[in-house]
Amino acid sequence: xxxxxxxxxxxxxxxxxxxxxxxxxxxxxxxxxxxxxxxxxxxxxxxxxxxxxxxxxxxxxxxxxxxxxxxxxxxxxxxxxxxxxxxxxxxxxxxxxxxxxxxxxxxxxxxxxxxxxxxxxxxxxxxxxxxxxxxxxxxxxxxxxxxxxxxxxxxxxxxxxxxxxxxxxxxxxxxxxxxxxxxxxxxxxxxxxxxxxxxxxxxxxxxxxxxxxxxxxxxxxxxxxxxxxxxxxxxxxxxxxxxxxxxxxxxxxxxxx
Numbered sequence: 001x002x003x004x005x006x007x008x009x010x011x012x013x014x015x016x017x018x019x020x021x022x023x024x025x026x027x028x029x030x031x032x033x034x035x036x037x038x039x040x041x042x043x044x045x046x047x048x049x050x051x052x053x054x055x056x057x058x059x060x061x062x063x064x065x066x067x068x069x070x071x072x073x074x075x076x077x078x079x080x081x082x083x084x085x086x087x088x089x090x091x092x093x094x095x096x097x098x099x100x101x102x103x104x105x106x107x108x109x110x111x112x113x114x115x116x117x118x119x120x121x122x123x124x125x126x127x128x129x130x131x132x133x134x135x136x137x138x139x140x141x142x143x144x145x146x147x148x149x150x151x152x153x154x155x156x157x158x159x160x161x162x163x164x165x166x167x168x169x170x171x172x173x174x175x176x177x178x179x180x181x182x183x184x185x186x187x188x189x190x191x192x193x194x195x196x197x198x199x200x201x202x203x204x205x206x207x208x209x210x211x212x213x214x215x216x217x218x219x220x221x222x223x224x225x226x227x228x229x230x231x232x233x234x235x236x237x238x239x240x241x242x243x244x245x246x247x248x249x250x251x252x253x254x255x256x257x
Contacts, residue, residue, distance in 0.1 A: 002031040007254070011226045012240040016247045018254045022214040026059025029212050029248045033060075033139055034070045036208055040138040041071040046109070050078045050132075050140040050198070050206060052151070053097040055182050057143060060212050061098075065105040072106040076135050078128075080142065080151040080203065082114045083192040084121060084168065092184035092191075114196060121168050124196060129165040132198070137206035144213045147174040148221045148234035152197035158235040165202035170194055200238060209245035211236070216252035223256035 003024035005017040019025040033049070040047035051057070064070065082094050089096065095113035103111055112131050115124055142150050149155065154172035176191040185191045203209065213222055225236035226247075239245040249257075 003028045006251075009257075013243050014226075014240045014245055014247055016226070016249060016254075016257075018249045018251065020251070022059050022250045022252075025212065025214050025248050025250045026061075027063040029060045029141065029210050030063035030067060032246070033064060033141060033210055034067045036139045037070055037075055041074045045074065047071065047075040047139075048078070048135040048137045049075060050080055050137045050142075050203070051098060051102070052080055052140075052142045052212075053094040054143060056214055056218065057141065057212060058101060059214065060141060061101045065102050070106070072108045074109055076110045076112065077103065077108045078112045078132060078135075078137065079114060080140075081195050081197040082116045084116050084194040084196060085118045085192055086116045088115070092179065116196065121196060125164070125166040125168065128196075128198075129202070132165055132202060132205075139208040139210060140203055140206035141210045141212055142203060143211065144218055144221045144225060144236040145175055146178045146217060146221055147172055148225050148236045149175060150200065150203060150211075150235050150238075152195045153200050153235045155233045155235060158200060158232040160200055160232060160238055162199035162201050165199055165205075166196060167199055168194060169197050200235065204238070204242055207244060209239065209242065211239055211245060211247045213247065213253050214250040216255065218253045219256045222247075222249065222253050226257050 006020050007018040009016050037047040157169050179191050180188045224234045230237040
């Protein structure tokens, strides 16, 4: 049975649902995502989804892969960022993360894995944007970083009106510290300084946006994105201005709102 939120509110156009635990949040978001993918397949015979990576997405991915009614065989999977210069077998590689936590457990129709080859960055960006435009996303699952970023659109570099859908970026120090803190790298010095990311217009082009944000370490970012002015200084705040997003929180991440 799909969990019921313990609290619901709206901030501008953004509906917010708070669930009793991270596990319930993940199961609720997965049920909503599964329904969206089934709806797309029923309508067009195929579905396209963009998925985030990171520890905050684990409960959601675990529930999504356990749902027997997700039409994976008709679903294309994209992800939203990758480090420049990282070994694709490194534990922090985002395609590897998705394979370990989802794609090795299901039979997706196709997975578009973004490479991080430093000698091919421009080509990678152009090719990935072409694939995204060729297969418009039915849904995207994303989160907030500790600095309010979505994908790797960090506050110093985020652009709500970005003219491209995929681009190289320099990583904010807060993002780099978060990646180290989550255990993806042994030292901060090992965390790459640059990445390739889907831009904010690319993420918001999906028909539905599911923003999945558990854990107390995200509480300050949630408060800033919901209570402070909409600004590229807190990229996740843009979700308050769109009509097709939902924010999923647990008591820890919702503690300051």
